[in-house]
Amino acid sequence: MINSFFGSSSGERKFKKRRRQLVDKLRDRGIHDENVLKAIGNVPRHKFVETALEDRAYKDTALPIERGQTISQPYTVAYQTQLLEVEEGDKILEIGTGSGYQAAILCEMGARVYSVERIKHLYDRSRDILEELGYRAQLKCDDGTVGWSAYSPYDGILVTAAAPEVPDKLKHQLNVGGILVVPVGDNDRQIMMRVIRTDEERFETERYNAFKFVPLIGEEGWKE
Numbered sequence: 001m002i003n004s005f006f007g008s009s010s011g012e013r014k015f016k017k018r019r020r021q022l023v024d025k026l027r028d029r030g031i032h033d034e035n036v037l038k039a040i041g042n043v044p045r046h047k048f049v050e051t052a053l054e055d056r057a058y059k060d061t062a063l064p065i066e067r068g069q070t071i072s073q074p075y076t077v078a079y080q081t082q083l084l085e086v087e088e089g090d091k092i093l094e095i096g097t098g099s100g101y102q103a104a105i106l107c108e109m110g111a112r113v114y115s116v117e118r119i120k121h122l123y124d125r126s127r128d129i130l131e132e133l134g135y136r137a138q139l140k141c142d143d144g145t146v147g148w149s150a151y152s153p154y155d156g157i158l159v160t161a162a163a164p165e166v167p168d169k170l171k172h173q174l175n176v177g178g179i180l181v182v183p184v185g186d187n188d189r190q191i192m193m194r195v196i197r198t199d200e201e202r203f204e205t206e207r208y209n210a211f212k213f214v215p216l217i218g219e220e221g222w223k224e
């Protein structure tokens with residue numbers, strides 16, 4: 001009992017230190033939104049990967065999760081979240097729950113989080129871990145390319161898989177002033193796009209850096 005208690009608390013200390021180092025690295029790479037950095041410093045990323053990969057959880061790399069999917073690289077998570085300009089109380093929709101890590105980051109920032117995942121097994125796993133850690137995100141197992149109309153409009157929508165083009169239905173589930181962040185491109189490379197709804201029928205599109213995500217599969221994504 002006592003040994004395992006000390007064992008786990010020194011483990012937690014080790015992870016906490018690594019999280020601080022990761023935050024420093026992200027700051028060096030140009031992430032400047034202090035709320036994003038604080039969330040990355042607080043969310044235990046090692047809980048969102050399998051035990052065998054725990055030790056690599058605070059390296060700035062993507063890692064495999066089940067069903068051939070990945071937990072995005074911390075830099076990518078920070079980059080997308082920063083573009084989303086999240087404020088406390090914002091209603092945010094994420095497409096591609098995956099491990100649940102990005103959803104936890106958004107919860108940690110005080111957002112009201114909705115997240116859709118198409119693979120049932122990942123949906124089940126992320127629901128369990130988010131609940132265990134006390135993060136309250138609303139999750140749904142479905143095709144997220146058509147959004148989640150029951151709770152729209154959103155202040156922000158974040159797509160964490162590669163889309164062939166900007167999904168039209170997602171744009172229309174934004175509030176005026178709302179922001180959609182989505183990687184758009186082919187299988188090998190995508191450009192991070194940011195779409196801002198400037199009024200009912202007007203959208204402004206900005207293009208950012210190139211990334212590589214797993215494909216977004218569904219009605220307004222790639223066909224299976």
Ligand code: SAH
Binds near residue numbers: 070102118215221
């Ligand atoms: N945000 C995740 C990254 C997961 S990778 C994390 O923090 O771990 C992208 C995820 O998008 C995969 O789990 C994949 O199954 C999911 N996905 C792909 N197409 C989807 C769709 N149409 N709707 C919902 N999820 C989708």
